[in-house]
Amino acid sequence: MIRLSIILPCYNEGETLGALVDGYRRALAGRGDVELILVDNGSTDDTARQIAREIATGASFVFESVSVPHNRGYGHGILCGLAKARGSFLAWSHADLQCPPADVIRLFDAVLAHPEPHNCFGKGHRVNDRGRAGLLTRLQTLLSQLLLGQRLVEINAQPKLFHRSLLNRFHRPPIGYELDIYAYYKAVRAGLSVVSIPVQFLERQAGRSKWAFSLPSRLRFMARNLWYLLTLRLNGERI
Template identity: 50%
Template sequence: MPQRVRRRNRGYGHGILTGVQAARGEFVAFSHADMQCSPADVFRAYERLLAAPDPSRTLVKGKRSARDASASLVTNGMAVLASTVLLTPLTDINAQPKLFHRSHLARLTRPPDGFQFDLYVLYRARQAGLTLLTIPVVFGERVHGQSKSAFNILARYRTIWATITYIFKLRFGGAA
């Protein structure tokens, strides 16, 4: 039976963290609930994780394909910036799903409440020496809800700016 684990919306990151903390499995996963991502991708990620030499030290994430040029430009630009500033290779930071051993939750000591949560999860995984693997995924049209980070051009730029600022805080401001 589904459980409601949040009382008020404190942001994307807080919602995801609350959900994965309530999960009871050895491995935890998260993905968008708007059906932009196929739930089957979580099962493919799980198969990839179990095939890894050390599943408890592995994080599997999506890598989007078949995207338009402007979306790819923003995604790749953010990945290059984050990789350069944080001194660790990162790709397609906000692709879904993300799946990892529940022990990684203990490393998420100062997670952001907002949309930078995915970046934080990947950065902490890299800091801990986890292996990051990818599976190809296709993001379709959003079936439910609307984007809170890119519903108009101003919101999109605010999200981009907040992420850029967060990248520098992670590296120089002790946000991790």
């Protein structure tokens, strides 16, 4: 029986995919109850070929892949992975070596230690100094409080982990980065307990960020998040 499915959406991560899977091989060694799902999210580099090679090598956990032919966004990649997931608990994280693989299992253990694991929303909380990016994160927390009346802390921190019953509340999930806000908001609205673990958000080791490459791009990202907070405020449970 699969207890936990971990989804990693990969967009043009071919350069470091081998290292990513090596990390998960170590973190999940002997965990036959855990499923790792690599999503090739419409990459234009050799991510798909790298994923196929890793899957062919096999693993001591359940190892699956999903192929999205054309990129439609981060959230869409995760949603395609969730559609294939068989675990009772579901998780996602990033695939660019910035989020240590062991964090997912630490978070799973923290959720299972709660008296009601089914009623928990597990998430990372980045504790390292991230400079300007950290300020924007705090601003986002403040805006979530002002606009939603809910204090959503460290919205974009990974991993995310929850019981699959939360999916019943996903009516029209967004297909972009906003999926992280959406899942967190849905969980809080459902009255789930938030279980946080401290995590390090490591420097990118290859490739480049798809959004945080300049101040204007960061501001665009913030504006989009702000717009989505407003959308949630106006449409609440309908989406």
